[in-house]
Amino acid sequence: MKVIFLDMGLAIDSYIVHRDQQIAELRDYSAIFALLPYGTLVAKPNLEVVFSNKAFARLMGCTPDALVGLSLSTLLGGVDLTKLVDQAMSQQPTRSGVQLLPKEPAPPIPAIITAQMLHRPDGESTLLLLNIEDLRERELLARDLLNAQTAADVGIWHTTYGETITLTPHAKRIIGWPEGKPFRFSNLADILHPEDRERVMALRKKGLKNGHYVLSARVNRNGETRWLEERGRVDRDANGKPIRAYGTILDVTKRHQAILAMEQLASYDTLTNLPNRAHGLMLAERLLDETREKGQQAAIMFVDLDKFKEVNDTQGHAIGDKVLAAVAQQGMLSLGERSVLARLGGDEFMVAIPLNNHKDAVFAAERVHEVLQQPVSVGGLQFQLGASIGVALYPAHGDSLDELLRCADTAMYRAKKQHGGYLFYDYEMGQQVQRRAELGARLASALTSSSLELHFQPKLDVRTGQLRGAEALARWNDPEWGWVSPAEFISAAEERGLIKSLGEWSLTQAARQWRAWQDSGVENPPPVSVNISATQLMNDDFADRALELVCLPGANPSAIELEITESALMLDYKKAQKVASRLVEMGFSLSMDDFGSGYSSLARLHDLPVSRLKIDMKFVRGIIDQPRSLAVVTAVINMARALKLRTVADGVETLEQLEKLRNLGCDEAQGFMFAKALPGDEFQREWLSL
Structure with a gap:
């Protein structure tokens, strides 16, 4: 029994000495590896773990001591451990992907393991030093980067100047390149639009030489043309030799379409x-x-x-x-x-x-x-x-x-x-344009000076020859040009926006002349008709303005007849009817000038408060030898009689025309047969002193 207990005591003492040596050695490992931020293991060649730092233990969800004595095969998966140990023991530092196997239900952890030989202090045996890098954060960042590329529609490429260019998955989607198929430098020309191919390849070559570039190009993607923007940079070694190129690919089709749309809006009529x-x-x-x-x-x-x-x-x-x-x-x-x-x-x-x-x-x-x-x-x-x-x-x-x-x-x-x-x-047209431009400027000046005059042409009863009224007609005697045709300066007034001023001047002068005749002793001066423009008739305030202009010299609205044209009614019939009714309420009388030359309907004529229809002179002049003119004049006179309106024939020049109008039943006439338009004092002497 003593021998047995003696042997047991010796064995225990030997174990304690070996344990204490190992613990001392592990304390050395702990001092070195304990505070490293990445996981560290020390294992025997037979894969038994003899040391774990806290970083690795946290990955595995336990304490460092709990890992000591376990086999690496229970902690690591996805790697050939035997091969790993053999390479490390032959003094070949080894790096490999691995899956850490923590306690269930925790999922495996992707990691990179680096193994190398670790000499023991006694020099008699070696250990295995394993460093483990947790790849979860890196993989998460990689996924986030890929997702960000997809969200931003940006792909990434890089190359180390081999035969191929590495593309991220989204870069392949952008250019329409199949997943799993290598992308070679020679494929660049294949995907480019034929019209862009030569330009882009030259720009890319120049950019790679300079170290960086930005270019836009069209590519053919699954039968569809897309606009891409590529950016690239080049890294060189100490000798200036390119060793790596990388960059981004961005689908700018929508941007390009937006630019084209803006250019279309800016340059083309919609x-x-x-x-x-x-x-x-x-x-x-x-x-x-x-x-x-x-x-x-x-x-x-x-x-x-x-x-x-x-x-x-x-x-x-x-x-x-x-x-x-x-x-x-x-x-x-x-x-x-x-x-x-x-x-x-x-x-x-x-x-x-x-x-x-x-x-x-x-x-x-x-x-x-x-x-x-x-x-x-x-x-x-x-x-x-x-x-x-x-x-x-x-x-x-x-x-x-x-x-x-x-x-x-x-x-x-x-x-x-x-x-x-x-x-x-031709040259003559140019001269006329210059005259028309100067005419407008001279007319504006004439309206504020005494160059314009108002002449009066008598209107006579066709049957009795008695004076029934006078039409006020503007005349212009320019100091340099002499007498200017009314057709010319009235057209210029319309073009230069002076027609309203000319109309108001005519109305004022007509009222002033009528009052002058009355003040000179003429009993019951004849009513004076004044042409008003479409511009005046379309003004809501015209009726009040006309009353003001006529009353200012002391005339009565009943002494003024306002002539409106059919064309004025075509602009806005309802407004014209409203203004016309207001004028009649104020005491003015209305006549329709140049009747037959426009498009007035019978219904509109019936609704307007006019008292006279003035037959367009072109029909009056043709009543003898133009059947159609005669038909128009006849129809106008008959229609006016049915509506109880008086008719006035304008432009009567011959006795034959007058006789024809009398037979047709026309009421009044004016024209050169009776008299041309005369200044106010002459008109008074010849027509108001009888």
Whole structure:
């Protein structure tokens, strides 16, 4: 028994000595590895764990002591441990992916393990040192980065200048590249749009040489064209040799489409899709530059649609817009590729066409006019507008686009006066434009000076020859130009916005003259008729203004007859009717001037408080030899009689005309047969002193 207990004692002592040595050694390990931030294990070649630091124990969900004595095979998975140990023991530091196997129900933890040989202090045996890096945060960051790339529609690429370029999954989706298929440098040209291929490859080559680049290009993705933006940078070694390139790919299709849309809005008319004024002028300038370089000619046309206002007035602006778009489409189809068609505004267009000779200009003008004469169909209706076209030629009529447009505009204005068609600009037109511009300025001055005069033409009873009234007509004797035609200066007044001032001046002077006749002893001076413009009639305050102007010199509203035209009624019939009724309530009488030349309906005539119809002089002058004019005059007189209205024939020049009017039952007449318009004092001597 003593021998047995002695042997047992020796064995225990030997174990205690070995344990104490091992503990001492482990204390050394603890001092070195305990505070490391990543997991650390020390194991024997047979995979038994002899040490764990706190960082690894936390990963496994236990204390360090609980891991001592366990086999690595129970802690690590997804790796060939035998191979790992063999490589480490042969002094080859080994790195491998691994799965940590913590206590259930905790899931496996992805990690990177590095193994190397660790010599023991006694030099007789070795241990295995294992460092473990937790990859969960890195993988989470990687997933977040990939998700962020997807959300931002950004892909990432990199290459170490081998045969392939590494693309992130979203980069592959952006360019439409199959997952799992290597992307090689040679594939770059395959995905690029053919029109961009040469440009992009050159820019990319230059950018890689410079160290960085940014470029945009189109790619073919699954049969669809997409716009991409690529950015790249290059890393070089100490000798300047490229060792790595990386960058981003961004799908900028929506941005590009938005830019194109903004450019479209800025440069093109939204209704017709034609170039707008600014863009059209730029294109025309470019065409003129090309024409100069080639020594060719060019035509600039100013086009104004003739009957577009009627479409808007009768069918509404929605239909009018569709008609305008249809006309623009017709115009585009009639022109060649090098020609320019632009909408300047409203129903005005510009055409710029390169020419070889003057015959080309005539052909082009005829072609444009012919196309615009053709009817267009909208909403089951057909509209035939026609156009007035002015044509200016480069270099005959000017060298600059501004000059050519002014000339074309002048020719268009003349064409419109001649009821449409096309006209080429000539020198005489330019002189007339200059005169018209100066005429407006002189007229404005004449309204504030004594250059304007009011003359009076008698209106006589057709049967008795008695004086029934006088029409006040403005006359202008310019100090330099002499007598200016009323047709000329009244047109200028309308163009320059002076028609209201001219109308108010006429009304004031008529009332003043009527009062002067009365003050000079004329008993019951005849009523004076004064023309009022559509602009005045459309003003809600005109009735009050007219009363003020007439009463100021001391005249009575009953002494003034206001002549309105049919065209004024077409602007806004209801407003015209309201203003007309207000004028009659104040004591004025109304007559309709130039009746038969407009589009008044019988119903409208019936509702207006007029007392006279004045027959347009063009019908009066044709009653002898023009059956249609006679028919119109006859119808107007009969209609007026039925409505209990008096008729006045304007422009009577012969006894034969007067006799015919008397037989038809016309009430009054005026014209050169009786007298021309006279100044107020002469009118008084010849007609009011009898």
